[in-house]
Amino acid sequence: MTNNNSNPYFLSKESLGIDLERAFPALEKSMTADIAVIGGGITGVLISYFLAEAGIRTILLEGRMIGDAATGRNTGFILTGTVEHYSRAKALLGAEKAKRLWQITEDNHRIISEIISNEKLKCEYRKNGSLILGISAQEGTELKATYADLIADGFSADYLDEAACTEHLHCDQFTGAVRMQKDGEIHPVKFVQQLAGILAKKGIPIFEHTLVENFSSDETSDAVLIETDRGTVSCAMAILATNAYTAKLQPRLKDKIVPVQGQAFVTEPLDEMIFEEVIYANFGYEYWRQLQNGRFLVGGFRENSGNSVDNESESGNPELIKGLFEYFTSLFPQAKSAQISHAWAGTMGFSQDGIPLLGAVPGSPNVFVCGGYTGHGLGFAGSLGKMAAEMMIDGTSQNSDLFYSQRFAA
Numbered sequence: 001m002t003n004n005n006s007n008p009y010f011l012s013k014e015s016l017g018i019d020l021e022r023a024f025p026a027l028e029k030s031m032t033a034d035i036a037v038i039g040g041g042i043t044g045v046l047i048s049y050f051l052a053e054a055g056i057r058t059i060l061l062e063g064r065m066i067g068d069a070a071t072g073r074n075t076g077f078i079l080t081g082t083v084e085h086y087s088r089a090k091a092l093l094g095a096e097k098a099k100r101l102w103q104i105t106e107d108n109h110r111i112i113s114e115i116i117s118n119e120k121l122k123c124e125y126r127k128n129g130s131l132i133l134g135i136s137a138q139e140g141t142e143l144k145a146t147y148a149d150l151i152a153d154g155f156s157a158d159y160l161d162e163a164a165c166t167e168h169l170h171c172d173q174f175t176g177a178v179r180m181q182k183d184g185e186i187h188p189v190k191f192v193q194q195l196a197g198i199l200a201k202k203g204i205p206i207f208e209h210t211l212v213e214n215f216s217s218d219e220t221s222d223a224v225l226i227e228t229d230r231g232t233v234s235c236a237m238a239i240l241a242t243n244a245y246t247a248k249l250q251p252r253l254k255d256k257i258v259p260v261q262g263q264a265f266v267t268e269p270l271d272e273m274i275f276e277e278v279i280y281a282n283f284g285y286e287y288w289r290q291l292q293n294g295r296f297l298v299g300g301f302r303e304n305s306g307n308s309v310d311n312e313s314e315s316g317n318p319e320l321i322k323g324l325f326e327y328f329t330s331l332f333p334q335a336k337s338a339q340i341s342h343a344w345a346g347t348m349g350f351s352q353d354g355i356p357l358l359g360a361v362p363g364s365p366n367v368f369v370c371g372g373y374t375g376h377g378l379g380f381a382g383s384l385g386k387m388a389a390e391m392m393i394d395g396t397s398q399n400s401d402l403f404y405s406q407r408f409a410a
């Protein structure tokens with residue numbers, strides 16, 4: 001085990017090749033913009049990108065550093081779908097809604113890969129597919145149904161039965177799997193840092209270490225005044241890309257986007273390559289992949305956190321990290337010799353139905369929110385960033401009804 005339990009691999013020198021330092025200045029004077037984006041994780045950076053593409057005078061305000069929060073602390077999977085397996089999502093949400101959501105996440109991957117290609121980002125992107133693994137008889141049954149539903153609805157997937165899982169993973173603990181060929185992985189910090197650098201070169205002002213403390217805007221205002229700890233920003237519209245931290249700025253969203261802590265660790269490299277795909281197991285509670293340098297990256301265990309956990313703490317919980325390591329190496333004993341080199345936690349924003357929120361915040365038609373991905377921000381932020389920009393510019397975007405921001409009771 002590492003002694004430092006807040007040492008996120010993707011933010012580290014070992015992973016980036018450099019010490020991550022402030023890349024952008026702090027706000028030093030009051031400014032104006034057409035649209036202010038608050039939060040510089042993957043959501044805020046992508047929204048800024050689409051607004052800039054449309055020629056909107058945009059400003060990006062980040063309280064810490066670009067990619068420093070959940071975006072720098074995740075496992076980098078770009079997955080199709082929501083937190084639920086497809087067959088369960090169809091039962092919970094209805095067939096038509098589930099199919100549209102899955103399509104939007106497929107589009108999301110295409111949008112992200114086009115940005116990587118067009119902007120020549122070097123972010124360790126691979127379209128290596130995902131394996132959704134069952135670990136109980138119940139999950140095995142659901143995955144069989146999920147596969148059938150995916151194929152019937154025109155999505156690409158393969159099914160692996162127990163024997164095929166054993167052969168593929170050299171582990172006989174799995175009850176079946178669905179392989180999604182179109183899924184993949186990125187280095188999330190390289191992605192957002194490089195994209196933010198491109199935006200800055202295009203003249204988009206980006207401010208780090210600039211904490212938004214308040215905004216004023218109501219039903220009657222046609223402008224938004226943003227107060228930061230460094231100065232004010234006057235703009236026509238603003239968007240909260242603050243995910244787990246949204247309720248601090250808009251308390252009416254307190255139980256609509258709820259902070260939930262997830263643990264993760266990375267090991268020293270192992271010569272043997274065990275996994276090709278990114279792996280999402282136990283209904284998404286545990287997930288892992290092997291980086292191209294041989295290190296294992298493993299996350300999850302939120303189901304074991306208990307009620308006393310501080311969901312906003314970014315220090316990995318030593319007990320949970322130990323439990324996660326033991327869980328992983330009980331499945332793959334070959335990994336036992338690999339020491340943990342980095343361990344950390346991150347804070348995700350969960351919504352009540354597992355579907356993100358996008359649209360105006362209650363009582364402030366000129367202030368939007370985009371977040372609540374329920375652990376799937378890389379699977380949605382491309383599509384939703386594009387939709388957010390369209391909604392703020394044109395007042396509408398196809399499929400925005402799925403994410404209606406005021407769908408939960410007050």
Ligand SMILES: Cc1cc2nc3c(=O)[nH]c(=O)nc-3n(C[C@H](O)[C@H](O)[C@H](O)COP(=O)(O)OP(=O)(O)OC[C@H]3O[C@@H](n4cnc5c(N)ncnc54)[C@H](O)[C@@H]3O)c2cc1C
Binds near residue numbers: 039077245
């Ligand atoms: C262990 C773990 C593993 C995960 N694995 C995956 C995965 O493999 N695939 C996947 O799709 N998702 C994964 N996730 C979830 C994913 O990380 C998030 O959904 C995603 O990063 C959300 O991005 P975001 O930009 O909305 O939020 P964040 O990255 O949290 O960004 C929000 C930003 O807003 C800033 N901010 C907040 N308040 C203010 C303020 N008042 N003023 C200024 N700035 C402010 C914060 O500093 C922060 O930088 C994982 C999460 C964790 C914790």
